[in-house]
Amino acid sequence: MKELAKTFDPKEFEQRIYEDWERDGDFHAEVNPSKKPFTIVMPPPNITGQLHMGHALDQTLQDVLTRWRRLQGYSALWLPGTDHASIATEVRVADELRETEGLSKEDLGRGEFLKRVWKWKDIYGGKITEQQRRLGDSCDWERERFTMDEGCNKAVVEFFVRLYEKGLIYRGSRLINWCPDCGTSLSDAEVEHEDLNGKYWYIRYPAADGGAGITVATSRPETMFADVAIAVSPEDERYTDWIGKSVLLPVTGREIPVIADPYPDPEKGTGAVKITPAHDPNDFEVGARHGLAQPVCIDFDAKMTAEAGKYEGQDRFACRKAWVEELDAAGYLVKTEDVVIPTGKCYRCDTIVEPMISEQWFVKMEELAKPAIEAAKRGDLRHVPARFEKIYLHWLEEIRDWCISRQLWWGHRIPAWTCGTCGEIIVARETPAACPKCGAAGAALSQDEDVLDTWFSSALWPFSTLGWPEDTPDLRYFFPTSVLVTGYDIIFFWVVRMVFSSLEMMGEPPFETVFVHGLVRDEQGRKMSKSLGNGVDPIEVIDTYGADALRFFLLNGSAAGNDMRFVLKNVESTRNFANKLWNASRFVLMNIGKTKGDGSKTKGDGSYVLRDEDMWILRTTEQVAAEVTDNLEKYELSVATQKIQELIRDEYCDWYIELVKTRLYGEDEETKAVCRAVLVRVLSDLLRLLHPFMPFITEEIWSYLDKPNKLIKDRWPAPEGFAEDADFAAAAGRIETTKEIVRAVRNIRAEANAPQSKKLPILILFDEGKTPSLGEHIRSLAGVSDIGVIKSEADLPGDTVSAILKGMALHVPLADLVDFAAEREKLAKERERLTGETQRLSAKLNNEGFTAKAPAAVVEAEREKLAAAEEALTKVTAREAAIREK
């Protein structure tokens, strides 16, 4: 038998193991009607850069679920891919171009620029998949996809055309979010709000007929050049007389009407609002209601237009400053007020977003949102943890039309053409040969220059990756997917859109469950970010501690849906746990020799060859396996990891291995063979249970066990009835008693500072009716020289230290080592505790409300507790009396 290295070193095997898995196609999932499908489509990481710790968490959760289901015998598909991330990538590549070559993307031109982006995609996409391999992702690389590959493009076009034909996509001139730096429109979801310190400037608009006029407050005085009215509430008596009259725009003297509209709130500001339809969403609505013009005073570069007179060409904020000064000098500035202004910023470049009127493509949301809301309410779509359903619903219920066109080059080109001859707009799956309306030849048709929002293609990801719009076997078998794993920060961008797209195109939700996780923060709880420089590179952590350790830490770190902190010390702990398993396995391998057999339950004649500890560990392992399975079904991954860790470290290593050593080192070949078999058998189950969480180390150890197949393709532990077997239960009970005695003796030894090398005799006084059943275990594990059973206190020789246990009193004669003062103190403390305990329990049991209403099992358990406490109390009191004089 090969031996394991003395210390666990993940570098020795992680890469090799991964290559073996990949080479042998172990991640590949096939359509297989005799198996149940389990499908996860990976949220495609952006090709903009490296994987961060959040990805590591996201990927690990998916890998755990996939590996677990694969072991359970599902045809488990985890479909990987990357996202072209239209705006983010374009910005990155353009930045790089400027830095390295001093060129703008316009300098290169569309075609050449796109070539550069594809090159970028090859480099960074490759880096990402390399990192995923380091993490141990068992995804099916044969099915790897890209949101801009041919199949996805086909899906995008099909989706667009179908929605257009249904009237759910339209083109229109509306107020949209504009990022002047990225030079594109943004959807509402792509605008982040930040509270900035700003001001209200109270500005007087003089009456057209020469009166003092109306004062309005504004946080954006530079938009005044595009004002078309002053609106007041019809209910606001202060302004009733003004309605229908006119005021003059300060300085410029342009006349604008005062109109009545429900929008102004008399409580806010001065009650009168300037109306600038081209630069404010609310004003846009007001303007539309009143049929007002939409002059524009800020252009797409965030510079003032000719509308702003002498400020034309100035930056919007520079203009604001100068303009306020001019207003002040001219006596129109009534006052200013410091105030916090919630300001929209571009989620990619942080530039302050400018609301602009622009011709864009939109998806009409109302009709699409409804089924998505119903699906969640009906339970066809489940969120884990459930609270995220509220967020999902809230967003859908308030959703507005989705602006999907982007003034960018990198992305799916909009499948729409304009006829240069008649102006007809043609939406089609393929480049039209001629204009259907006027018959002009294809040359007269020009395709829309814009591309689609990245999320328009991501929305189709769960089915476009499986072949849609074709009706493929994959699609029929693997769709709908089983679970979507993603961070809560992406519910709006992505989850919501996948759901309504799928409901519209496939007629059902794209997944049964949305498993939501939180963010990985830094040690101080701050968000990891480039600007703070506090990001931790998962690959560096893997280099130091191994992928298994990182994965286990990420799983252990927090409950589902909650943010977690990255604490390096804790990764070290999980690495140490891996090392523990490694060494236990090393022990097993060193001792099993050429053992045959599988640790089976009984001999042919039905009598047991298994000893108590064998039955105990088999039973315990089976119980924990069942619990872990249950936890996984409920997505309680961190609970599962804790239970497995406890089983391996506390039960298998600390107790079973220790309990079995005397047998292994002894001469009895038969019992030696049995415990060897049980050691291997239980270790195998432990490896199976741990494999989804720590795939590398488990596969590596497995390879030393002479198994016919790899662990990744083995099976999940299934119950064999140990847990229900009465003999096993009795054996387990005896082992628990043994553990209790061993612990008590160790405790006494430590408290008395008796050297560990010194063997101690112990005496046990059993409660009446209890059967003594003591094995070698106590001698070997607690350093006991002799175990005596006595009939009464009176039989105790000399000076002893005692411990009161369930069903017995344990005495260790320590002669001069006995500190009777400490002993009395200990007993008094114990008596106090037990007295409190008995009082509490009897009060509870005397309460009729409790005995009548609590479940019988609970009442029974409390009765037993009381009996035990009373018994212990008697023994403690007796002991106190016995040593009172010492």
Place this chain on the structure above:
RNA sequence: GCGGGCAUAGCUCAGCUGGUUAGAGCGCAUGGGUCACAACCAUGAGGUCCCGGGUUCGAAUCCCUGUGCCCGCACCA
């Protein structure tokens, strides 16, 4: 304004559908170079489960109020 989260041992966090003597890892203290493991072992000390109410026979757990931290959405001149 609307919605959500968190508050448990010195630190990082578990604790499911109410019934536990409230747990883990790290840290701390004491002892140990023992033949799987010092990336270790053994033992131990640490907790008015944020405050206050309520529901209940029974609350860390469910409900309400408050306090403190954090987040999302919306929005104001």
